[in-house]
Amino acid sequence: MSDLGLFDVMYSTRAMRRLKSDPVAPDLLLQVLEAGTQAASGQNTQPWSFIVVSDEKDKSFLATHYRDVMNKQFSDYRPKIEDQSKGARSMRAAWYLSDNLHNVPVLLLVCGVRDWPFSVPEKDRIGKAPPSYGSVYPCIQNILLACRALGLGATLTTLHQLFESELQEYFAIPNEYGVVAMIPIGYPKGHFGPVHRKPAQTVSYLNRWGNNFPS
């Protein structure tokens, strides 16, 4: 198993949205999923399940619904070709992903047991507030990092939330689980990292919001 250094991996894990259609070996995917399952979860409940979608017809189902949502929600956000700002390049990559989703070798559905934060009383849960999935996201981040370490491109998407009921029915997902993320996975056309982020000091405080850290 490849084992790049943790920090090297974290510093070069970008959202990779331009992916080759070459297949990904099931064994490699299983390594990725196993890495996901190593994450800690409240009371070690391990509230996740995975659906590896690689069949052409099933990928088309996802791709068609995804594109519908992109067109409905974001058609005003197709950046002009001359716009080379960071925002425009990121948006263009999002459209590229949407337009080519059916060609991505694997669309991974990460499912999670529907849960709620402590702050939401029992009576305000099912049907009233969306689940938090706080115990599933650490598993998702492990998956994204493991993909990077194994040379696979991936990106966390959540637009499927807008066609959730069709999705649940199509993939026969039990009601106690929701689909937390759809992660397209494949070998990248581009290169990994470096990522562009604000320096940590600019968002870190000591003891009170607004106090410099380190002091």
Place this chain on the structure above:
Amino acid sequence: MSDLGLFDVMYSTRAMRRLKSDPVAPDLLLQVLEAGTQAASGQNTQPWSFIVVSDEKDKSFLATHYRDVMNKQFSDYRPKIEDQSKGARSMRAAWYLSDNLHNVPVLLLVCGVRDWPFSVPEKDRIGKAPPSYGSVYPCIQNILLACRALGLGATLTTLHQLFESELQEYFAIPNEYGVVAMIPIGYPKGHFGPVHRKPAQTVSYLNRWGNNFPS
């Protein structure tokens, strides 16, 4: 910078709840926070901020409220001394953390811009549904992994959600941010990993819920 392999780190990052009171150097913490900020987020919004709480009085504020919540919500779950089941040991560690929270050198508050899943319409957001913080949890997982790689014990806690308004006021946190997690950080009394998880195959499916993966 220490750079243990990614998989070695992921396979040995347990929730560490028994921590020494020895101080943690600010430079080391900054490495941890910087690792957090490398995470991807929707449109690269980087919607996180951190408050490093190390002052005695401020830690006591958090510890007192945390213990109140533990006592109110979980007093029925103090396991008997002879109970050596995994669940009992985990619960005992949670009580240990609660009883000793004021002695942990750093209580890290990870704040996040309040957001909602696409599935929650604008009108049902503020004051009605809790934010999802889906773009903050990947940063949190990076923090937990970075702690492990640097020899620091840490664990994700969310009980503070039950005293959120007092917390926001005390630490002067602007309303557009919520506290997503409180992460106690310190040098561990025990040892890292291995973690105990169900095999990935038992929670992985191919194309439909219920179909074996790998096939």
